[in-house]
Structure formats: structure tokens, C-alpha cells
Amino acid sequence: MxxxxxxxxxxxxxxxxxxxxxxxxxxxxxxxxxxxxxxxxxxxxxxxxxxSAYKSYPTMSEIESMLHSTGTESSVIEELQHLLSEYLDTRFPITPLNICGFLLDLSQLKIDINRYLT
Structure with a gap:
């Protein structure tokens, strides 16, 4: 401006x-x-x-939601979703440093972080 x-x-x-x-x-x-x-x-x-690359790239929650089966996919897609979901934490680990950055990012205040605190 x-x-x-x-x-x-x-x-x-x-x-x-x-x-x-x-x-x-x-x-x-x-x-x-x-x-x-x-x-x-x-x-x-x-x-x-x-x-601000998040505008160009999907977030982890978007990736996770794409990997949940709705029951309308073909068996091949369901298997692929299952395999990708199974190894998601291995391929994209969430480290304590990621969590600290997340907690300090004011734009993330509305997101439930309980699952990352275990």
C-alpha cells in the first residue's frame, strides 16, 4: 500500500x-x-x-485430509491413501523445533495443537 x-x-x-x-x-x-x-x-x-510459501504448498492438515478415504475412491486409490498415510510421520516428521515455530506463529492460534503435544 x-x-x-x-x-x-x-x-x-x-x-x-x-x-x-x-x-x-x-x-x-x-x-x-x-x-x-x-x-x-x-x-x-x-x-x-x-x-509465505504456504500459499503455494499444501499444509500437513491438507495432506492428511486428502489421505482419508471417503469410501468413494477406487481400491487402488484407497490403498495408495493408506500407504501414504501410514508412512506420513516417517517422511514428514514433526520435530520439537516445528512445534515451537508453530506455537510462536500467531496466524495458527485457531488450530488445535493437542495432537502435536504428545
Whole structure:
């Protein structure tokens, strides 16, 4: 949002003047602070994108739910689901470090963690 604001400052100021919303127009010093913030926060963009890979990859709960049989699959699919489910903990172990990261991630507060605490 700040990046969008930064690239449209002149147009935004014109619109605010026409609407007589002078108190919403930032000073040159405030606009410079916005530019500095954009520069600082841009350095975190790549890291945030990498750490937000959950948008591209399924979560463990999504994988587990796909491996539960609904009874409408063919026998081959049911067998595959069973085999994958049986070895899921071996192939994707959940370590104490994963649990600590999970507990510290505020976006995960709604998830029941009891099964990971055993």
C-alpha cells in the first residue's frame, strides 16, 4: 500500500486538494518517511515471500485430509491413501523445533495443537 501511495503522491495530493481534505495531505517530511519505509520494508519482501510459501504448498492438515478415504475412491486409490498415510510421520516428521515455530506463529492460534503435544 505504501509503495502504491509513493508512486501516486502527486495525483493523491491533487485529489485531496479538490476534495478540500487538506489535513490528509502529507508534508514533504512525511512523504520522505514513507519513501524510507518503502525502502526498508522492500528488503523484507523476498524473505516474506519465501516464508509465505504456504500459499503455494499444501499444509500437513491438507495432506492428511486428502489421505482419508471417503469410501468413494477406487481400491487402488484407497490403498495408495493408506500407504501414504501410514508412512506420513516417517517422511514428514514433526520435530520439537516445528512445534515451537508453530506455537510462536500467531496466524495458527485457531488450530488445535493437542495432537502435536504428545
Amino acid at each position: 505504501l509503495r502504491s501511495y509513493e508512486s501516486n503522491i502527486p495525483g493523491i495530493e491533487i485529489i485531496l486538494r479538490r476534495l478540500k481534505l487538506f489535513d490528509l495531505i502529507l508534508t514533504p517530511t512525511e512523504n520522505e518517511m514513507v519513501r524510507d519505509l518503502v525502502d526498508i520494508l522492500s528488503s523484507f519482501e523476498t524473505t516474506t515471500t519465501i516464508l
